[in-house]
Amino acid sequence: MNERYRPLAATATVFVALFVAGGLLYDNFFSTLVLGDILADNAFVIVAAIGTTFVIISGGIDLSIGSMIGFVGVVIANLDAAGWHPLVSAGMTLAFGAAFGALQGLVVDFCEIQPFIVTLAGLFLLRGACFMINLDSTPIRHPFVEAFAAASVPLPGGGFLASSAIVMFVALAAAIVVAHFTAFGADIYAIGGDRTSAALMGVPMRRTVVGAYAVGGLYSALGGVIYAFYTSSGYPLAGTGAELSAIASVVLGGTMLTGGVGLVAGTLIGGMILGLIATLINFNGSLNGAWIMVSSGALLFVFIVLQRTLIAPSRLRIGG
Amino acid sequence: MTTDGAMSALPQTKRSPRRVGVAARRIAWPALALALILAVDGLITPGFFSIRIVEGRLFGNLIDILYRAMPIAVVALGMSVVIGAKGVDLSVGSVVAIAGAVIAWRIHRGDPHLLILFWALGVGLLCGVWNGLLVAALDIQPIVATLILMTSGRGIGLMINLLYGGTDPSFSSPLLQFLSVGHLGLVPTRLVLGAVIFAGLWLLVRRTAFGMFVEAAGENARAAELSGVQARLVRFASYVVCGLCAAWAGVVLTADTHTSDPVSEGLYIELDAILAVVIGGGSLSGGRIYLGATVLGAVVIQALTTSILTSGLPPEYNLVVKAAVVIAVLLLQSKNARGLAFSLARGEKR
Numbered sequence: 303m304n305e306r307y308r309p310l311a312a313t314a315t316v317f318v319a320l321f322v323a324g325g326l327l328y329d330n331f332f333s334t335l336v337l338g339d340i341l342a343d344n345a346f347v348i349v350a351a352i353g354t355t356f357v358i359i360s361g362g363i364d365l366s367i368g369s370m371i372g373f374v375g376v377v378i379a380n381l382d383a384a385g386w387h388p389l390v391s392a393g394m395t396l397a398f399g400a401a402f403g404a405l406q407g408l409v410v411d412f413c414e415i416q417p418f419i420v421t422l423a424g425l426f427l428l429r430g431a432c433f434m435i436n437l438d439s440t441p442i443r444h445p446f447v448e449a450f451a452a453a454s455v456p457l458p459g460g461g462f463l464a465s466s467a468i469v470m471f472v473a474l475a476a477a478i479v480v481a482h483f484t485a486f487g488a489d490i491y492a493i494g495g496d497r498t499s500a501a502l503m504g505v506p507m508r509r510t511v512v513g514a515y516a517v518g519g520l521y522s523a524l525g526g527v528i529y530a531f532y533t534s535s536g537y538p539l540a541g542t543g544a545e546l547s548a549i550a551s552v553v554l555g556g557t558m559l560t561g562g563v564g565l566v567a568g569t570l571i572g573g574m575i576l577g578l579i580a581t582l583i584n585f586n587g588s589l590n591g592a593w594i595m596v597s598s599g600a601l602l603f604v605f606i607v608l609q610r611t612l613i614a615p616s617r618l619r620i621g622g
Numbered sequence: 623m624t625t626d627g628a629m630s631a632l633p634q635t636k637r638s639p640r641r642v643g644v645a646a647r648r649i650a651w652p653a654l655a656l657a658l659i660l661a662v663d664g665l666i667t668p669g670f671f672s673i674r675i676v677e678g679r680l681f682g683n684l685i686d687i688l689y690r691a692m693p694i695a696v697v698a699l700g701m702s703v704v705i706g707a708k709g710v711d712l713s714v715g716s717v718v719a720i721a722g723a724v725i726a727w728r729i730h731r732g733d734p735h736l737l738i739l740f741w742a743l744g745v746g747l748l749c750g751v752w753n754g755l756l757v758a759a760l761d762i763q764p765i766v767a768t769l770i771l772m773t774s775g776r777g778i779g780l781m782i783n784l785l786y787g788g789t790d791p792s793f794s795s796p797l798l799q800f801l802s803v804g805h806l807g808l809v810p811t812r813l814v815l816g817a818v819i820f821a822g823l824w825l826l827v828r829r830t831a832f833g834m835f836v837e838a839a840g841e842n843a844r845a846a847e848l849s850g851v852q853a854r855l856v857r858f859a860s861y862v863v864c865g866l867c868a869a870w871a872g873v874v875l876t877a878d879t880h881t882s883d884p885v886s887e888g889l890y891i892e893l894d895a896i897l898a899v900v901i902g903g904g905s906l907s908g909g910r911i912y913l914g915a916t917v918l919g920a921v922v923i924q925a926l927t928t929s930i931l932t933s934g935l936p937p938e939y940n941l942v943v944k945a946a947v948v949i950a951v952l953l954l955q956s957k958n959a960r961g962l963a964f965s966l967a968r969g970e971k972r
Binding site for chain 2: 414426549598599
């Protein structure tokens with residue numbers, strides 16, 4: 303097997319093992335119903351995490367994801383109250399997300415400030431903007447959103463694939479094409495792998511960095527749209543801490559935070575593992591939210607150590 | 623060639639006049655930011671700078687800013703050491719939460735309160751050891767390594783609360799409350815203790831070889847190893863220092879609220895601490911520790927928050943104004959952005 307795919311295989315194995323373990327422990331766990339629920343509940347984080355995968359592969363980081371999710375929801379809810387069609391406001395927030403991401407990328411590259419700090423300012427700015435717009439949860443009452451939240455495709459075995467999950471799969475497919483079949487995707491890998499070599503080989507540095515953050519912003523805005531439609535509301539605290547779940551999903555998906563190594567598809571499975579853990583603990587009933595945090599951390603630890611010891615990172619570099 | 627690299631990686635310990643000049647310039651930006659914030663306060667709020675003595679203690683906005691900045695400043699001091707060693711510690715908020723939970727737990731068990739203080743610090747030490755081992759022994763990237771404790775730490779705090787039923791994590795402790803909200807003579811105790819911690823760290827960093835080793839390891843780990851510095855050990859130690867500092871902030875914050883609340887205690891303190899280091903001129907790429915400027919950075923952050931609250935702006939504006947100031951300070955520090963601003967200004971004149 304190509305060594306590139308080994309972390310992906312490891313992640314998938316962990317997911318299958320956890321899912322089978324859940325099926326052995328609890329009745330009715332091993333079903334498409336549970337699988338569909340995990341996908342529907344976590345679609346917004348996974349979408350945002352897919353965008354972050356681009357930023358992380360380029361060697362950066364994006365902390366503004368959670369705030370972007372909250373901000374987009376609040377904007378859509380308020381525009382809905384003003385009589386806008388949700389699809390129009392969604393399109394507008396997506397454009398805003400891409401522009402905001404691009405601006406963050408520009409500041410990172412032009413001012414040579416660490417991405418951690420730039421996107422931290424982005425986190426504060428967008429969350430603060432949420433609070434400035436309104437402090438309470440605003441319902442979205444448009445019939446389109448109701449239809450979206452209710453829409454689903456039946457799966458064999460009694461489960462449902464929710465509309466948010468379908469949007470997620472479409473976004474994932476687009477991301478895979480961009481990452482692995484375009485020159486822009488190759489440039490992102492090149493910059494993350496070795497900045498100096500990439501520059502010497504003529505990779506357009508600024509355009510690529512700005513582009514990677516723009517993709518990150520676009521996808522986190524899309525995550526926000528999905529969340530707003532799925533919950534039919536805009537809440538200024540929505541998505542708090544989602545940046546952590548997203549980064550954890552990316553890491554669990556086998557992408558290295560040092561940049562240059564990783565697969566977009568891995569992020570999907572990483573995000574599903576986090577969702578699966580939460581579901582497993584909810585199924586138990588006697589455990590509480592504390593267990594979700596601790597076991598997610600424990601899994602992150604096991605996974606990182608395995609990645610560190612079993613797989614030599616240098617052999618995973620693409621084209622290196 | 624390798625020896626040359628190794629030699630240049632070691633920062634000079636002697637304070638030449640030039641170095642003092644550089645230090646003055648470095649501290650100028652955060653000092654300017656603080657002066658601006660305070661000047662605006664003075665204009666908006668009459669009597670902003672007045673300091674009175676009420677019930678035998680100092681009282682006033684300036685004291686309040688220092689008082690509230692102290693936990694962030696202590697965490698930021700620890701963070702500046704970690705960042706100096708080219709690391710970062712995202713788990714400090716979780717350490718605050720765990721230390722708080724341990725305090726509530728041991729008080730419910732009836733331990734002597736002085737012992738509980740050591741329990742809390744011991745737990746912080748343990749968290750630092752854990753992070754240090756992940757980074758230094760397993761060679762895991764610092765953001766990822768400390769992300770583990772960051773995601774699970776608040777869960778651990780909640781579990782500790784469950785050890786004694788977890789129904790009522792509130793407590794009262796005269797000793798701990800004296801350390802946090804009490805006062806020594808006119809001055810709040812936590813400011814005195816904060817000054818002691820600062821002095822201790824300053825001695826450790828500037829008057830022993832430790833600081834030089836940290837900066838060398840952060841600047842160029844390989845060169846430091848070649849010149850005989852045990853870079854791994856130094857990096858490990860930096861996380862232990864940071865864990866201890868975070869635990870102390872946990873003691874102060876928990877004793878202040880009289881209860882352990884692992885979900886929200888010290889929330890986002892890691893971001894504020896890192897921000898304080900960066901506003902103080904520290905670079906996340908490592909190699910330098912600026913203790914004084916870091917404290918100044920923490921004071922800038924708190925001055926901003928206090929100003930927004932006293933100026934009558936709705937508290938919702940807090941985050942946006944904070945973001946704007948952060949961006950302004952960062953742009954001022956960036957050579958490229960300053961260059962662009964200057965050329966724009968010159969272009970307008972023509």
